[in-house]
Amino acid sequence: MARILVVEDEDNQRLLYRRELEDEGYEVVEASGGRQAVSLIEKGLRPDLVILDISMPDMDGIETLGKILSRDNSIPVILNTAYSTYKDNFMTWSADAYVVKSSDLTELKQKIDEVLKERSGK
Amino acid sequence: MQTLALLKGTLAVVLAGGEGQRLYPLTRDRAKPAVPFGGIYRIIDFTLSNCLNSGVRRMVVLSQYKSLSLNRHLSLGWNIFNPELGEFMEVIPPQQRTGARWYAGTADAIFQNIYTLEKIRPERVLVLSGDHIYRMDYLQMLSTHVEKDADLTISFLEVPKAEAGRFGVALVDNDDKVVAFVEKSDNPPEIPGRPGWCLASMGIYAFDTEILVRRVAEDSRKATAHDFGKNVIPDMLERGDRVFCHRFRGIQEPEGKAPYWRDIGLIDAYYDANMDLVDVVPALDLYNRDWPIRTYHEQVPPTKVVRGSNGKDGEVVSSLVADGCIISGGRVEHSVVSPLVTLMDGSVVKDSILMDRVTVGKGARVSKTILDKGVSIPDGVDVSEHKGRFTVSESGVVVIPKGTPPEVFLGR
Numbered sequence: 350m351a352r353i354l355v356v357e358d359e360d361n362q363r364l365l366y367r368r369e370l371e372d373e374g375y376e377v378v379e380a381s382g383g384r385q386a387v388s389l390i391e392k393g394l395r396p397d398l399v400i401l402d403i404s405m406p407d408m409d410g411i412e413t414l415g416k417i418l419s420r421d422n423s424i425p426v427i428l429n430t431a432y433s434t435y436k437d438n439f440m441t442w443s444a445d446a447y448v449v450k451s452s453d454l455t456e457l458k459q460k461i462d463e464v465l466k467e468r469s470g471k
Numbered sequence: 472m473q474t475l476a477l478l479k480g481t482l483a484v485v486l487a488g489g490e491g492q493r494l495y496p497l498t499r500d501r502a503k504p505a506v507p508f509g510g511i512y513r514i515i516d517f518t519l520s521n522c523l524n525s526g527v528r529r530m531v532v533l534s535q536y537k538s539l540s541l542n543r544h545l546s547l548g549w550n551i552f553n554p555e556l557g558e559f560m561e562v563i564p565p566q567q568r569t570g571a572r573w574y575a576g577t578a579d580a581i582f583q584n585i586y587t588l589e590k591i592r593p594e595r596v597l598v599l600s601g602d603h604i605y606r607m608d609y610l611q612m613l614s615t616h617v618e619k620d621a622d623l624t625i626s627f628l629e630v631p632k633a634e635a636g637r638f639g640v641a642l643v644d645n646d647d648k649v650v651a652f653v654e655k656s657d658n659p660p661e662i663p664g665r666p667g668w669c670l671a672s673m674g675i676y677a678f679d680t681e682i683l684v685r686r687v688a689e690d691s692r693k694a695t696a697h698d699f700g701k702n703v704i705p706d707m708l709e710r711g712d713r714v715f716c717h718r719f720r721g722i723q724e725p726e727g728k729a730p731y732w733r734d735i736g737l738i739d740a741y742y743d744a745n746m747d748l749v750d751v752v753p754a755l756d757l758y759n760r761d762w763p764i765r766t767y768h769e770q771v772p773p774t775k776v777v778r779g780s781n782g783k784d785g786e787v788v789s790s791l792v793a794d795g796c797i798i799s800g801g802r803v804e805h806s807v808v809s810p811l812v813t814l815m816d817g818s819v820v821k822d823s824i825l826m827d828r829v830t831v832g833k834g835a836r837v838s839k840t841i842l843d844k845g846v847s848i849p850d851g852v853d854v855s856e857h858k859g860r861f862t863v864s865e866s867g868v869v870v871i872p873k874g875t876p877p878e879v880f881l882g883r
Contacts, residue, residue, distance in 0.1 A: 412568070419570025422692050439589040443569075443582075443688040 351465055352376040354396035356386040356413065357429075358405040366400065369454050375461075383408030387416045396424060398465060400457070401444070403430040411440045418443060425464045429457060472617050474610065478526045479557060481613060481677075482593035484581065485518055487601035488535030488565075488574050493737050496862055496872035497843065502534065503735070504601030505541035507826050507844070509748050509757065510793040510809050512766045513544050514735055515601040519560075520764040525609040527597060528558035531587060533580050535565060535573055548767025563587060569691070576697035577674070582687040588680060596683050598676040598699070604744050604755065605732035606722040606762050607675075616677040621715040623707060624677040625649065627670035628719050628732050635659040638671035639700040641716055649714040652704050670716060672700060673732055682712065722762045724754070731755040738864035742841065745807045745824050748791055771795030771810050779816035801831060815850070843873040852880040 353375045357363045360381075367377045378396060380386035384407050386399070399417060403410035414426055427446045428435070435441050445467075446460045491503030498506060504515035515532075522530055534541055545562055552558035565573055565583060574580040581588075581598065588596065595616065597609055607626070616624035627641060640659035642651040652672075653659055659669045676699060686703050695702040707714055721730030731754045733744045747754050757764060771794045776785040779800015786802040793810040801814030809827045814820060817834040824841045831837055832850035840854050848854060854869065857880055862870045 415569040418691070419572070422694075439585045439684045439688075442585075442684055443691050445692075 350374060350376050351397040352378060353461070354378045354380060354386060354389065354394065354399045356380045356383065356399060356405070356410070357402045358382050358407075359402075362402075366454075369458075370461075373458060382406070383410065383413030383416075386413055387420075390417055390420050390424075395421065397468070398461060399424060399426045400429050400461075401426055403428060403435050403441075404432070411435070411438070414441070414444055425468055427457070427460055427464060474526070477613050477617060478528070478610065480594035481527055481529065481597055481609075482588070482591055482595070482680075483522050483527045483530035483597045483599055483609070484584070485515070485522075485530060485532045485599045485601050486577060486580055487515060487532050487538075487541060488580060489600075489602050490536045491602070494735070494741060496870055497738070497741065497841070498537070499872055500537065501540035502537045505537075505544055506735070506741070507809060508604065508735075508741075509745060510791045510807050511768050512764060513541075514604065515541070515544075516548075516764055516766045517604050517606070518599050518601055519549060520762075521605070521607050521609060522599075523765065524762050525607075527609050527613075528552055528556075529591070529593065530560045531584070531591075532560065532562045532601065533565075533574070533584060534562055535580075538562075538564060544767055548765070561587075576695075576702075577699045578687045578690050578703045579697035581683065582691045582697070585684055585688070588684060593680055596678045596680050598678065598683075600674050600734075602735050603673070603675075603732060604735060605673075605719075605730075606755070606764075607719060607732075608722060609677075611720070612675070612677055612717040615715065615717045619646075619648075619715040620713065621677075622679050622682040622712040623704070623714045624717050625704070625714065626673045626675040626717045626719050628673055628730065629662065629665075629668050630671045632659065632661060632667050632669050635669035635671050638669075639674075639704070641670045641672065643670065643716045647716040647718070649708065649716055652700070652708055652714075654700050654705075670718075673719060674700070674734070677717075682707075686712075723756070723759055725752050725756065728752075728754050738841075738862070738868055738870060739866045742824065742864065742866075742868045746805070746822075748807065749789055749805055751789075768794075769810065774798070781816040783817065785814070809844075818848075839867060840869040840871060842871050843875075845873060846871050846875050847877045849877045849880050854880070 355366045401410045425445045428444045431450045445464050448457045487504040489503040491498035508514050639654045641649045642660035662668045735741050774796040776798045778784050783800045785798035788804045790803045790806045792808040795810040796812045798814045800816035801818035804821045806823045808825045811828045812825050813830045815833040818831040820837045822839045823837050826844040828845045829842045830847040834851045835848045836853040858869045
């Protein structure tokens with residue numbers, strides 16, 4: 350069972366992700382912000398994938414992405430944001446995928462599946 | 472494309488972070504690009520002058536180790552760009568935005584500066600090294616890049632196959648498209664139609680910015696050396712990116728001489744490149760006013776060559792002597808002498824490089840030696856008798872580092 354770290358500052362959104370992803374059979378670990386996510390990785394947490402919000406108050410997703418990857422560049426990260434503008438930002442290009450938020454999680458779930466498959470294939 | 476648009480859409484990134492361990496002790500207190508060269512220059516002046524002369528006036532210099540001396544030189548000598556005209560030169564130390572570490576390789580240096588590229592958003596990035604001595608019109612290379620609609624254009628030097636083993640070497644097709652790239656191979660591919668010769672990479676790259684960012688970001692996720700030659704370029708070829716060859720020509724090189732380019736990696740390469748300047752017809756002509764090499768030069772009086780108290784005339788033979796020196800009854804032969812050097816009565820300096828403010832005492836002898844800044848050789852000392860205490864290169868060049876106390880030569 351793949352373990353997914355969900356980094357998201359909105360409580361309701363996090364809850365939604367937990368329910369939906371657990372239904373898909375994933376194990377979900379939550380972080381309510383970038384700092385907490387980095388600290389979990391520093392403490393040795395090795396998720397099979399990270400879903401990372403960009404717009405967060407304590408440390409934004411772009412900075413968090415750099416910090417996570419500098420600690421372990423093999424962890425797959427999917428950026429998940431309400432805005433498509435960040436897609437052109439060079440700083441987001443080291444992520445494995447970029448998914449614009451939607452109430453329907455079908456696309457996100459597909460990407461998770463794709464990225465995990467690609468990783469296990471390597 | 473219009474020349475102006477081509478130049479304005481280009482950002483030069485000068486890699487100036489080389490630690491230069493193999494140039495020790497010249498790099499003990501300074502980064503490799505800041506090592507003095509040719510009497511009045513620093514190594515990085517050549518690349519920066521090439522940018523200036525080519526019309527590339529948007530540049531960032533990525534510094535790293537021991538950058539004090541480099542920063543000082545750049546702020547004193549290169550603070551000449553006008554932001555109002557869209558020109559700039561920024562010196563950027565590692566920002567550690569993507570991790571608390573120094574640059575792991577050339578591609579990592581670019582990856583760690585993705586934020587800089589995001590902010591400036593140039594169309595093309597010219598990746599240059601601050602460790603090379605050469606003259607090159609980057610506009611020609613940028614034109615090749617645009618004409619070929621390349622993702623990446625690499626500048627190559629044509630070298631005999633026997634010398635090609637220490638370079639990255641390309642195999643090209645009839646259109647000069649790179650079809651293979653091998654790093655430091657025993658049997659590198661030859662130039663089609665020119666047996667015995669190979670195309671050696673100079674580590675000079677023109678990239679389409681988006682491709683550059685994508686490729687270094689991908690490379691950052693892999694366990695590689697994060698090096699353009701070893702990792703990124705072979706990977707680009709494998710995935711079918713358009714990589715082209717630009718053939719380096721130099722600038723008005725003297726007839727019968729090959730285009731001049733030197734990577735200053737070792738003490739001997741450094742020494743030889745300095746000595747190249749002393750030749751009657753030098754392979755690298757500093758006197759060509761069409762392509763001036765600029766630097767920071769302190770205001771000092773003219774050099775004076777006079778009779779010493781021993782009654783002997785000062786003598787300068789086959790040498791480069793900068794301003795501000797006093798050669799009083801001493802002799803300089805086949806050497807490069809920097810500003811404010813003093814040669815006392817009866818001293819003899821031969822086949823040597825003397826940096827700023829060196830003093831050679833009465834009757835002292837210096838031969839095939841590099842005297843770093845401020846070194847003082849006491850009266851009567853023959854430096855060659857003391858070489859056991861100093862770094863000696865493979866070909867026998869002695870290096871006396873900065874700050875060596877004169878007492879060292881007096882047996883105390």
